Amino acid sequence: MAPTSLPVYLVRGEDASLMSQGLSALLSELAADDPLGIEHLPAEADLAVALEALSTPSLLGDRRVVVVRDVGRFDAAAVEPLLAYLAEPSEGSVLVLVTGGGQTNRRLSDAVRKRGHVLDTGVPQKAKEKTQWIAEQVAAGPVRLAPGATRKLTAHLGEDMGRLETLLAGLAAAYGEGATVTDDELEPFLGAAGGVAPWDLTDAMDRGDTSGAVVALHRMLDGGQRHPMAVLSTLSRHVLALVRLDGAGVRSDAEAAALIGTSPFPARKALAHSRKLGSDSISRAVRLVAQADLDLRGASEWPSVLVLEVLVARLSRMG
Helix, strand or coil, X not given: CCCCCCCEEEEECCCHHHHHHHHHHHHHHHCCCCHHHEEECCCCCCHHHHHHHHCCCCCCCCCEEEEECCHHHCCHHHHHHHHHHHHCCCCCEEEEEECCCCCCCHHHHHHHHHHCEEEECCCCCCXXXXXXXXXXXXXXXXXXXXXXXXXXXXXXXXXXXXXXXXXXHXXXXXXXXXXXXXXXXXXXXXXXXXCCCHHHHHHHHHCCCHHHHHHHHHHHHHXXXXXXHHHXXXXXXXXXXXXXXXXXXXXXXXXXXXXXXXXXXXXXXHHHHHHHHHHHHHHHHHHHHHHHHHHHHHHCCCCHHHHHHHHHHHHHHHC
């Protein structure tokens, strides 16, 4: 939990549900004794309204909390008065900024780090850090999960961690606060599988796991609600990396990463797969992706899902 005696906070993240949960928890801490002291500004309000509210003492308590959403809509000129305010913030007032569409002004983010706190509600992408994050969320929740249930929950939710809080609350309502839930008891509450990261699909293809790759494809399309062309773009980038590495004389992970523009770990996987496939198979992969692109654009009467299923299956069989 963020410290609660600072003049400004910035709540940011990619998942709207997790951001909402993080904001609610922060506001509960900031105004635990005075929930009426929170003022949510309208979506169209400008920063002048926020500054006026911050300069007005709370009528009902010792602290006034002003919430401004979608701060990415403010350009450099618009945030200048706010930067001046943060240099000498009003005593007894707290500003809570929430990211949204657009890029948050960097000077504003830097000012918040200097004078207040940035609350990042994102889920770590690295497997070990993500596992730790989930363990922390479950430990702070209303029920305990048996090891098998934790693994099943993690795999099922995938990228859709915004559902975690609601799911834990449902388990508590069914089994009681503090109950330890097994994987069998968890099963009826899981619902539809959440989306997965793109590398879950490409890793399954590379190891020749056709069924696992098709499952990952559907989770990207359904749970992750990715457009078919977005999935094809992922596959195109994956194959293009193999093309660039093929015959390039790359001898290390660092050289591979520099060539394909990624970090060493995925570059190591791409380099190994490029060597495994060889030039002929990589050329065939390029032709398969190109044909799928044409098919998705109307060259085939097949449904887009079927086009991608066939492409993924063929690329997996090459693996």
